[in-house]
Amino acid sequence: MTDTDTKNIEALPRGEALLHDPLLNKGTAFTLAERRALGLEGLLPPHIHRLEEQVARVMDNYRNKQTDLERYIHLVSLQDRNETLFYRVVVDHIEEMMPIIYTPTVGQACQQWGHLFRRPRGLYVSWEDRGRVEAVLRNWRLPDVRVIVVTDGERILGLGDQGVGGMGIPVGKLSLYTACAGIDPSRTLPVMLDVGTENEGYLRDPLYMGLRQKRIRGAPYDAFVAEFVEAVKRVFPRALLQFEDFGNQNAFRLLEQWRERVCTFNDDIQGTAAVTLAGLYTALRLTGKSLREQRVLFLGAGEAGIGIGDLIVSAMVDEGATLEEARRNCCFVDSHGLVVKSRTGLAEHKLRFAHDLPPAPGFQAALEAIRPTAIVGVSTVPRSFDQRVIETMSRMNERPIVFALSNPTSKSECTAEEAYRWSGGKAIFASGSPFPPCHLDGKTFVSGQGNNSYIFPGVGLGVVACQARLVTDRMFAAAARTLASLVLPSDLELGRIYPSLTRIREVSAHIGAAVAEVAFQDGLAGVPRPADPLAMVQAEMWHPAYRTYA
């Protein structure tokens, strides 16, 4: 769509109904001709504002809010009234807004969902709907859905089981699909699969809005998810289905079950992997080393950690390493210490990284045994990269690579300031949630946000644009290489290993083109390869500008 699009007036609702449709509403920006033709006279104050003036009013109010949670509520309320204005505000202030509409503030919103609730958004599909899930999906009023983000709320950011409050995450992620990659908001659908919660606090809270029961598990759970996925295939056959923030005992299994059968991926496993691999590629530009020379020690062996490990291994294999060599270069510490062969009862997803090494009880012991070049925190354990860890890394490496990826900020393994201070400014640092720039010995360090929001919007855009049948690891590897290639020397000078967020739409377009290119090469695209895949992807992008109604 372009800014000059017009919409046929005959097809629009009129009067109040139009003002209450957030996809069509323009508020005070309706022109006089539109007001007359659409029964809006008298329903709006007389002065006609331009979009830029409306943005100024929103920002004025926004800046008067006292807390991030109030800013969040202000923005989602705007989204419920006028999506064009909401996205214009977010796109124009992306660095400022991202921590509000996504991590860390969205985490607070999930925790208080039942208390903040104003209007529903998306679809709540509950265990009580089993057997009738297709009918529930058919209640969605917009037929041409292209991207669905679904969660069951079990592992929200690093905050654990949020039950139905987990809905904040699909809503937030889809806002990023639109803001960062121009996915048309009318083609997005957030879904909450409510199968209960283990969170006793919510079960006791009279304002909790989900099912008041313990989680459904095992075969009945799998059958319910299968009913949902099959219903999606029938009702929204062109949709990409992104699984988000499921507990890791389900996430790996569901990914394996569905990845070859429907157009789906798990962002915690695959998206995180790509953003981390991209960060590693960029860090190597600073250290001058190759990927094959890296030894990576992970704190946390869950969805994010194992997903990253798998993608690093396949990238090392691409560089000529054997599978065994590559896997030996990735070691994991979980809540029971170093993951080694002699341990019993290891979860299936950890087995391929259980090496023949002596046990080590904790991270520091593992660090000294493995002597890694990079440490990656995906553990949800705050402050676990303490002064001793960072100092040890700095003794072992000229430029230690330190990624503290746990979200939200309160769960980060260390802060940016700590990483730079304890390493004497040598660390190459990235975090999952943003940290402000910090100053050390007269130098300013701007750390990168190793957040998968650099990856999934562009991947989704590429998949939608070429109508890919499946989402593959080769697409994520291409996304990682593309993201790394877009980091400028000026970013590196500041210490930032990801491009500035202000370039996110350009970044997403390039990632989208790279993903589509893989789909064309691998015979997975639903459209013929155009002469210029980048132009194809850019033409798919929605821009937050008002259409003329005539």
Ligand code: NAI
């Ligand atoms: P998960 O629940 O699958 O895995 C957590 C892992 O941490 C498990 O292996 C667990 O054994 C380990 N762990 C827990 N306590 C520990 C302790 N005391 N010592 C050592 N290990 C411990 O969760 P997932 O999906 O892997 O996410 C982990 C974190 O990574 C979360 O905070 C999440 O928000 C963050 N994350 C960040 C992303 C980003 O874009 N930066 C994307 C995805 C996840």
